[in-house]
Amino acid sequence: MILPQDFILKMKDLLGDEFDSFIREYENSNDQALRFNPLKKGFQTERETDYLSALGIAKQAERDPDREESPPEGKASPRRVPWEEHAWYYEESESVRPGRHMFHELGLYYIQEPSAMSAAALLDPRPKERVLDLCAAPGGKSGQLASRMRQEGVLVCNEIHPQRCRILSSNIERMGIANAMVLNEDALALPERFPEYFDRILTDAPCSGEGMFRKNPEAVKEWSKDHVIMCAARQQKILDAAAGMLKQGGTLVYSTCTFSPEENEQVISRFLLEHKDFYIPDVRSEWFAAGRTDWADSGKDLDRTFRLWPHRLHGEGHYAAVLKKKAAEGMVTEPGAKKKKKSGNTQDQPDRSQRKLLDEFLSETVCEQTGKFLTEGRLLLFGDQLYRLPGELAGLNLKGMKIERPGLALGTFRKNRFEPSHALALWLGREEVRICLDLKPEEEAARAWFRGEALNAQLPRGWCLVCIDGFSAGWGKSDGRTVKNHYPKGLRKLFDNY
Numbered sequence: 001m002i003l004p005q006d007f008i009l010k011m012k013d014l015l016g017d018e019f020d021s022f023i024r025e026y027e028n029s030n031d032q033a034l035r036f037n038p039l040k041k042g043f044q045t046e047r048e049t050d051y052l053s054a055l056g057i058a059k060q061a062e063r064d065p066d067r068e069e070s071p072p073e074g075k076a077s078p079r080r081v082p083w084e085e086h087a088w089y090y091e092e093s094e095s096v097r098p099g100r101h102m103f104h105e106l107g108l109y110y111i112q113e114p115s116a117m118s119a120a121a122l123l124d125p126r127p128k129e130r131v132l133d134l135c136a137a138p139g140g141k142s143g144q145l146a147s148r149m150r151q152e153g154v155l156v157c158n159e160i161h162p163q164r165c166r167i168l169s170s171n172i173e174r175m176g177i178a179n180a181m182v183l184n185e186d187a188l189a190l191p192e193r194f195p196e197y198f199d200r201i202l203t204d205a206p207c208s209g210e211g212m213f214r215k216n217p218e219a220v221k222e223w224s225k226d227h228v229i230m231c232a233a234r235q236q237k238i239l240d241a242a243a244g245m246l247k248q249g250g251t252l253v254y255s256t257c258t259f260s261p262e263e264n265e266q267v268i269s270r271f272l273l274e275h276k277d278f279y280i281p282d283v284r285s286e287w288f289a290a291g292r293t294d295w296a297d298s299g300k301d302l303d304r305t306f307r308l309w310p311h312r313l314h315g316e317g318h319y320a321a322v323l324k325k326k327a328a329e330g331m332v333t334e335p336g337a338k339k340k341k342k343s344g345n346t347q348d349q350p351d352r353s354q355r356k357l358l359d360e361f362l363s364e365t366v367c368e369q370t371g372k373f374l375t376e377g378r379l380l381l382f383g384d385q386l387y388r389l390p391g392e393l394a395g396l397n398l399k400g401m402k403i404e405r406p407g408l409a410l411g412t413f414r415k416n417r418f419e420p421s422h423a424l425a426l427w428l429g430r431e432e433v434r435i436c437l438d439l440k441p442e443e444e445a446a447r448a449w450f451r452g453e454a455l456n457a458q459l460p461r462g463w464c465l466v467c468i469d470g471f472s473a474g475w476g477k478s479d480g481r482t483v484k485n486h487y488p489k490g491l492r493k494l495f496d497n498y
Helices: 005-027 045-054 114-123 140-149 162-174 217-222 225-245 265-274 352-365 368-375 422-427 444-450
Strands: 032-036 087-090 109-111 130-133 154-158 180-183 198-204 246-256 306-308 318-325 379-382 385-388 403-405 408-414 417-420 436-439 462-468 471-478 482-485
Touching: 032 045, 032 114, 032 140, 045 087, 087 114, 114 140, 114 198, 114 246, 114 306, 114 318, 130 140, 140 154, 140 162, 140 198, 162 180, 162 403, 162 422, 198 225, 225 246, 225 265, 246 265, 265 318, 352 368, 352 408, 352 417, 352 462, 408 422, 422 471, 436 444, 436 471, 444 462, 444 471
Parallel strands: 130 154, 130 198, 154 180, 198 246, 436 462
Antiparallel strands: 032 087, 032 109, 180 403, 246 318, 306 318, 379 385, 385 408, 408 417, 462 471, 471 482
């Protein structure tokens, strides 16, 4: 890899004696990892190594003991990513390609760069909270946040670029996340909509991408000193916007995938000077290096921020800072304490005939408790498509917002019928439906399913949840002898083997 000369000189000046170790790391391949999705119904934590074995990820070499992370549990064990639960390293080869496995299509895991998992882990949201992922595409961090929230509370995922926003939305769907709203807004326009609304905010700001040079060669071509300065100015504005949306007593994590102090310590230093109601709490991490107090004019507490160096751990270059907003004395900061705004808009609700079609579908297709969950709270119509909004957003005025996905997509109203969505299928579990066809990954029928072919099966008539190895894969419709395939045409693909 040919790195920009100005970048090399800059890093040599910053790192001094450590530079040789840093630059040698570019001769090595980047680390790869996947994170299992505990929201996938049927997932069992104790079976993670079984799932890895099915992917061809088995015995791996022991980690380098000189790097700053915990040693493996066993010399021949698959290697865990120590700072994120359910995450594992793997080495891609002809026989190990997790992105082309059926389990990936089912949302059983998300392929994610290991260091990129650090920011969401540091934010550590809880169930029932209001959480914002401000620069969310492609969705790996949103999935992490959602897994910790366990489908409770509300997760707002925002992305300004329309194409990237669609990718974000598709990943939210694939991971079976029910409590997320996906927005396609400029981050700077959101404080007016969500003043001091969120308990926790993740701001993974767009940056110069220096930490991803090894993974993304395109970032090398785009890099320049001027680009770094431009990114820092943009990051400052985005971080200021995030501050206005955070509740008093709330937590904000700022992160980048760059080494430049201009985009890291200096952004945080300037932010703290301008926002006296924020401070850096004393959060510890045994895996990450400390931020550098000498790389910013006002370096107070910057050693409580974190740097992830590729020559010190198994991952790319990242920076993260945990910021806390001071709470007014005696203030109640529990989720939901703030009074909800009333929408007053009832035109987006299903009418009586549509509600009857929905109720008929649910009573025939899913168990009573699941049907009750899906219809409680606010149901929202976008054209003829029906969504279930996260409960915390039920009273919010959504008029004028650029919404890519307002919540869990339930389905579409057709003439005299309700047709369920693929998102609903991926959210459901096999125990929640009245008719289920369960296939094994090694069966030809499973491969035929992903090709969009009908399947022969003697089942009761009606909508049928098709599962692979117990995990929901999509909808079929049975006539008693054949299951018509409703797997989305745009997702259909070939699997030569499993």
